[in-house]
Amino acid sequence: MQNIENRRLAIIGAGVSGLSAGWYLRDSDWEVVTFEKSRGLSGRAATRTMNDVRVDHGANYFKINSPILEDLILKELPTEGLFQIHGDVFLFDQQSTIIPGDPNLNKETKWNYKNGISDLGKRLAQCSGSKIIRQTRVISLEECSRCWNLISDDGRSLGVFDAILFTPPAPQILDLISDADVQESSLNELNELLAESEFNSQFSIVMGFKNRIERPNDCCAMLNEDRKHAVSWLGFEDSKSGRVGSDASVIVAQMSPEWTTSHYDSCDDVLFKESIIEVSKIINFPEAGPAWIDKQRWRYAHPRVALDIEEVENCAPEGWFFSGDSFVGRGRVGESMVTGIEAAERILNTF
Numbered sequence: 001m002q003n004i005e006n007r008r009l010a011i012i013g014a015g016v017s018g019l020s021a022g023w024y025l026r027d028s029d030w031e032v033v034t035f036e037k038s039r040g041l042s043g044r045a046a047t048r049t050m051n052d053v054r055v056d057h058g059a060n061y062f063k064i065n066s067p068i069l070e071d072l073i074l075k076e077l078p079t080e081g082l083f084q085i086h087g088d089v090f091l092f093d094q095q096s097t098i099i100p101g102d103p104n105l106n107k108e109t110k111w112n113y114k115n116g117i118s119d120l121g122k123r124l125a126q127c128s129g130s131k132i133i134r135q136t137r138v139i140s141l142e143e144c145s146r147c148w149n150l151i152s153d154d155g156r157s158l159g160v161f162d163a164i165l166f167t168p169p170a171p172q173i174l175d176l177i178s179d180a181d182v183q184e185s186s187l188n189e190l191n192e193l194l195a196e197s198e199f200n201s202q203f204s205i206v207m208g209f210k211n212r213i214e215r216p217n218d219c220c221a222m223l224n225e226d227r228k229h230a231v232s233w234l235g236f237e238d239s240k241s242g243r244v245g246s247d248a249s250v251i252v253a254q255m256s257p258e259w260t261t262s263h264y265d266s267c268d269d270v271l272f273k274e275s276i277i278e279v280s281k282i283i284n285f286p287e288a289g290p291a292w293i294d295k296q297r298w299r300y301a302h303p304r305v306a307l308d309i310e311e312v313e314n315c316a317p318e319g320w321f322f323s324g325d326s327f328v329g330r331g332r333v334g335e336s337m338v339t340g341i342e343a344a345e346r347i348l349n350t351f
């Protein structure tokens, strides 16, 4: 038996799922180290400053729809700057006809932070006991007497851990473990299960306007209901608590998976020109078009299927745990956080 004080957990990924796990384990006996390949925290719950405006170019908002999320977000994390987005999500179809959205869904509160949705990840990190090491991509791991040595992309050992929590989208986990050096068991079954995961890719095209773009009263976003339009979602950043000057507009157009796939390697000129044409079918633009435009390409944006967490962990080597929206089956910040908390509970119950 190892001394419990020596237990070390590596969390791979500082998205909301991994950070929620780190937060849950803050008062435990585990020494937790989180590795994140990017510079920033919060993963796809992402915010960037574009043309001096804080823009959520990944998730648009989050919902607080379970008691554990209520406790965590409303009581445990700092609430300064947390606000409710006013307005409804409208719907549009292939012909760009706009109608009001589902009243029941629109009753649910849409949350965000004044400084951007990535504040959720930053606040989780602040309140967690985990040491977070950024700009460090884990690319492989090797077993050493019932422990795991993590290897970074520059070939360094990142340390030896008793347990690992994998949080990236399942196709990225599959890449990571494909070269793992596992002594006793084969990873074939685990690889096959993870390979069942499917993700849509998505371009977020961000357009800034010097004037206010007209839309139905009380509309904060629009969703393509029949999934036949080239645009999946239009989010109005100017409906988010003072982020955009009152005379201006910033619109985030999330392009459909089909449009994204067919434009995946297009140059910016083509991307921008063609996305402007598609967005202008839904809302009226000034003829000159946006004053500025930017983009983000998400290779793994939204999962299309949910993997079974029990099945996956049952065929994984001892000490490997999993969380993230691959196990939810749809892209949702809150639900992904819950998978992280549940993984942390399993870790506490297993050891």
Ligand SMILES: Cc1cc2nc3c(=O)[nH]c(=O)nc-3n(C[C@H](O)[C@H](O)[C@H](O)COP(=O)(O)OP(=O)(O)OC[C@H]3O[C@@H](n4cnc5c(N)ncnc54)[C@H](O)[C@@H]3O)c2cc1C
Residues within 6 Å of the ligand: 012, 013, 014, 015, 016, 017, 018, 035, 036, 037, 038, 041, 042, 043, 044, 045, 057, 058, 059, 060, 061, 062, 063, 136, 137, 138, 139, 167, 168, 169, 172, 176, 202, 204, 254, 298, 300, 301, 302, 323, 324, 325, 326, 330, 331, 332, 333, 334, 336
């Ligand atoms: C365009 C877009 C719009 C969305 N809109 C909404 C919305 O409005 N509302 C909503 O609730 N949800 C939305 N979602 C979904 C939501 O953002 C995700 O479900 C949620 O953020 C997933 O969190 P996660 O922690 O599971 O994964 P991620 O956020 O992907 O976190 C995984 C982390 O692992 C890191 N990582 C990956 N590989 C490695 C490695 N080898 N080594 C180290 N680090 C690694 C990544 O950099 C990342 O930070 C949207 C997503 C996208 C892309």
